[in-house]
Amino acid sequence: MxxxxxxxxxxxxxxxxxxxxxxxxxxxxxxxxxxxxxxxxxxxxxxxxxxxxxxxxxxxxxxxxxxxxxxxxxxxxxEPARRAAFLLDALLGPRPYGSGDPHAETVIVEYSSPNIAKLFTIGHLRSTMIGHALAQVNRYLGANVVRINHLGDWGTQFGTLLAAYKKWAEQENPRLEEDFPWAEAIPEKMRSPLYRLFQLYVRFHAAEEEDPALRDEARAWFRRLEEGDPEARRLWSWFREISLQAFDRIYRRLGVGFDHLEMGEAFYQDKLTPTLDRLEAAGILQDGENGARIVDLEDVGIATPCLVQKADGSSIYATRDVAAALYRQDTWRFDRCLYVVGSDQILHFQQIFAVAEKVDPWFKGRMVHTPFGMVNLPEGKMSTRKGNVIFLEDVLDEAVSRVTAIIDEKNPDLAGKADVAEMLGLGAVIFFNALNDRVKPITFTWDRVIALDGDTGPYVQYAHARILSVLRKAGGGWADMARPERAPSDASAAVAYAPAAVPSDLAGLAEAPAQALLFELAGLPDAMRVMAREHSATALARQLLAVAKAFSGFYTNCPILWAENAPEVRDARLALCVATARALRQGLFLLGIQAPEEM
Ligand code: ARG
Incomplete structure (x- = not known):
């Protein structure tokens, strides 16, 4: 092509x-x-x-x-036979279909970045899966990709946690192993020290509304932490550890990895003073109200100045982001740095990018915020402070249990039911996110997310499983041709397939439905390029749906294993089936979705 x-x-x-x-x-x-x-x-x-x-x-x-x-x-x-030959060559050949040559471009993708002790919400899932997909696609297209998790492991919330822990846990529940008598009961599967830490956080915020003096206590604890107070440091590192364990479980479940999980906000502690010095040297650091330090951005059209140091001398979120930008410039001289973060932080990133450009014009055009909208769950907006958060694991478990119910009804004897349900449930949630990767808020309703006959992940997964079932019936090693040589690994974005022979007679693919399927398959490489260029997973998700739909047209109208088919017709159609299965599995893999062989 x-x-x-x-x-x-x-x-x-x-x-x-x-x-x-x-x-x-x-x-x-x-x-x-x-x-x-x-x-x-x-x-x-x-x-x-x-x-x-x-x-x-x-x-x-x-x-x-x-x-x-x-x-x-x-x-x-x-001409139809040409089209078929061109595409089957590309789809079954030695080079992963649509992939690009390795080149020198360095793309940093920063994603997921949950906050310690605030638990992992569905907003973080969006960042995790969109970021993962963007990292995968850029790797597939040949860029050198650096995957960073900018963990929220520093900041005033640690003041809150430390103060709350000292007040309500240290005496009677120091390892956070018991449930608190004063807190709401924790659902069985969520009972963990991390959850209790979160309960401390929620209680503190409630108490603070009544008694503003508590706010000063929390601030004082954060000061102690920034100054290196041993007790504060010890507790901080323990809070961090129990959070990381929980996050790690989620990442493993989602099949998501990072090159740098240690580069969270805390990583920049010792880089904050040098960063402020850089701002000073650039002549852009100014005094704000009562001793705070700011960078004025009015001249670049941003009305709100960027606060970089609080009146009490402590650092803030933005300071750590400026430090991170400078560190990444030094370390990678990147071509692009993508921040996959919700649209509620648009202003924040405008400020950070503007400050970085003032320090060094090199940054211009290299920093990209790829915002996505909030997820509206029928249950209401998510807010950590009040505690009415919808937790990611709940959403995933719910998806899996709904899929399990569907399988129980439609295919109760399915082998490996639990694994398949996990792949489909996660696939449904992830695909929905990818398809709706845009700034406007999306509403999450279960019917739209898992329907087997809608624009869903399971619909695409179903097309793949249906092809494998045809190939198994065909015998003669056809199904093996649609199976990867080895399990996909985090090291590569490409699914490993052995090259397969393209039949010489492709007359069996001359009919319109076969040609329409070939046409949609031809659209996948373009969709991947659009995805990398627009930093959005939508194009690929849409194209996978188009392929799955076109496959359904082909399958219904062009009999494959039909007894009266000439062997060349059968082989040509089976080869197209193999090519389609490979393309679907690869496309889903880039989005972070697995493709079961049976469902
Ligand atoms: N931890 C933040 C949150 O959960 C997201 C961090 C985004 N990345 C950044 N470089 N500021 O809201």
Missing amino acids: ERLKAAFTEALAAALPGMEIVLERPRSGEMGDLAFPCFKAAKALGRNPAQVAQELAGALRIDGARIVAAGPYLNLKL
């Missing part, structure tokens, strides 16, 4: 000297495989786009393809 694109681009460039050639993907395979919109060229020539398209159609020749004008578009349409 890349070669075809190059040939078409070259022919167009020769016909339109000096003009930039940008190809698009037509809306359907009926129209063609590649489209060249003639608007810009026509404008430059002072002519009508449809006429330009007509003339180009008459003048250009590409072997094995037709070039047709459709209004203002010039479409290149491959």
Whole structure:
């Protein structure tokens, strides 16, 4: 396909000297495989786009393809057998389909970044899975990717935790092993020291409303922590450890990894003074109200100054982010740094980026905040302070139990039911996130998330499982061709497949439904590129749905194992099945979703 694109681009460039050639993907395979919109060229020539398209159609020749004008578009349409050969070569060949050559670009993806003792919410799940997918796709396309978890392991909330622990736990429940008599009962599966730490946090915030003096106590504890007080440090590191254990369990369940889990906010403690010095040296550090230190951003159109040091001398969230940006610049000289964080922090990142650019214009254009909207659960908004948070593990467990109920009804004898339900339940939640990866808030309703016949993860997983069932029935090693050579590992974004032979006779793929499936498969590499360029998982999720739907059309209209099929027809169709299964599994894997063989 890349070669075809190059040939078409070259022919167009020769016909339109000096003009930039940008190809698009037509809306359907009926129209063609590649489209060249003639608007810009026509404008430059002072002519009508449809006429330009007509003339180009008459003048250009590409072997094995037709070039047709459709209004203002010039479409290149491959002959059916060519299309099939091109795509099957690419899909079954030695190189992971759509992957890019390794290149020197360094992309930092910062994601997940939960807060210690505030538990992991579904908002963090969005960051985790979108960030994971962006990291995967950039790796797949050949970039050097650094995956960082900017853990919330420093900050005034530790003052709160320390003060609360001293008050209500240290005497009677020092290891947080018992339930607190004053707290609400904890659901059985969530009973853990971390949960109790969270209860301390919630209680403190409630008490603080009544008695503002508590706020000073918490502040004083954070000061002690920043000053290196041994007791504060010891408790801090223990709080951190119990949180990390819980997070680790979630990451393992989700199959998500990081290159740097140690680079949370606390990592920058010893870099805060040098950072403030840098700001000072750049001449941008100013005095704010009663001794606080700020960077004014009015000149770059941001009305709110960035507070970098509080009146009491303690650091804040923003200071640590500026320090992190400088550290990452020094360490990686990155091309891009993506911050996968909710849209409630848009202003924060505008400020951080502006401060970094003031220190060094090098940062301009390299820092990207990829915001996503909040998830509205029917139960209401999530807030840690009040304690009415919807915890991620609850959501995942609920998804799995709903899927289990569906399997019990439809396929009660399914082997490995629990594993399949886990893959489908997680797949449903993750896919929903990917598909709706945008700034506006999304509403999470179970029917939309898991429906087997909707725009869901399980729908795509089902297409994959259905293909494997056809391939198993076909015998002759066909199913093995759709199986990876080894289990996917965190080390690579590519699923390991052995190259497979493309049948020489592809006449069995000439019919429209087979061609439509090929056309959608051809859209996957573009979707991956869009995903990397727009920092959004939506394009790939959509294209996987399109492939799954097109497969369903092919499966219904083009009998595969039909007794009357000539062997070449059967083989060509089976090869397309293998190619589709591989592409689906790879695409799902990039999003962080597993594909069961049976469901
Ligand atoms: N810990 C923060 C939160 O849960 C997210 C951190 C985002 N990353 C950053 N560099 N500030 O809200």
